Amino acid sequence: xxxxxxxxxxxxxxxxxxxxxxxxxxxxxxxxxxxxxxxxxxxxxxxxxxxxxxxxxxxxxxxxxxxxxxxxxxxxxxxxxxxxxxxxxxxxxxxxxxxxxxxxxxxxxxxxxxxxxxxxxxxxxxxxxxxxxxxxxxxxxxxxxxxxxxxxxxxxxxxxxxxxxxxxxxxxxxxxxxxxxxxxxxxxxxxxxxxxxxxxxxx
Numbered sequence: 513x514x515x516x517x518x519x520x521x522x523x524x525x526x527x528x529x530x531x532x533x534x535x536x537x538x539x540x541x542x543x544x545x546x547x548x549x550x551x552x553x554x555x556x557x558x559x560x561x562x563x564x565x566x567x568x569x570x571x572x573x574x575x576x577x578x579x580x581x582x583x584x585x586x587x588x589x590x591x592x593x594x595x596x597x598x599x600x601x602x603x604x605x606x607x608x609x610x611x612x613x614x615x616x617x618x619x620x621x622x623x624x625x626x627x628x629x630x631x632x633x634x635x636x637x638x639x640x641x642x643x644x645x646x647x648x649x650x651x652x653x654x655x656x657x658x659x660x661x662x663x664x665x666x667x668x669x670x671x672x673x674x675x676x677x678x679x680x681x682x683x684x685x686x687x688x689x690x691x692x693x694x695x696x697x698x699x700x701x702x703x704x705x706x707x708x709x710x711x712x713x714x715x
Contacts, residue, residue, distance in 0.1 A: 534560060538555075542625060543585070549571050589626075590622075595713055598619060602707055603674075604632060612634065614701060615633075615700065615706050616632070616690075620699055629676055629677050632679065635681055635685065
């Protein structure tokens with residue numbers, strides 16, 4: 513049986529339309545299923561029947577597609593979700609003020625999904641100080657896996673009303689800007705700026 517040749521759109525790995533379609537499929541998987549960016553891109557490749565070596569869009573492009581998807585399909589839900597996440601983040605940041613908390617990640621940039629968690633950067637003298645602080649207040653947590661050796665610990669709060677990752681770094685790291693896998697600087701902000709976002713959202 514003769515082999516069928518791939519459609520021209522699939523043969524052309526640099527087709528802008530095909531890359532855009534892949535980004536849109538990945539964005540839907542992230543927004544609806546809570547998938548990580550890398551896993552969503554790989555699943556989108558499979559769903560579209562593309563070759564495994566198809567050049568993947570960068571995370572910045574996927575993030576823009578997630579934002580577009582949420583604006584079209586989840587506008588009201590997204591506004592309510594962000595307001596809730598950011599309100600919880602403010603409460604946590606006030607509680608954790610001794611450890612100089614910063615908000616970062618999807619709750620800050622506005623792309624949080626229903627599966628997201630609040631990402632807070634903490635800069636204590638020691639990760640043990642944070643653990644003792646949480647234990648003294650009866651706040652259950654488990655240890656996550658740091659994505660870089662710059663991170664001393666990731667403490668994941670096990671409270672559905674406070675779904676947060678506390679990312680613990682040495683105090684010296686507070687002066688250093690972090691970059692994501694796409695090379696872009698990861699935004700982070702103190703509680704006053706988060707409170708300002710909430711005021712703007714509430715009119």
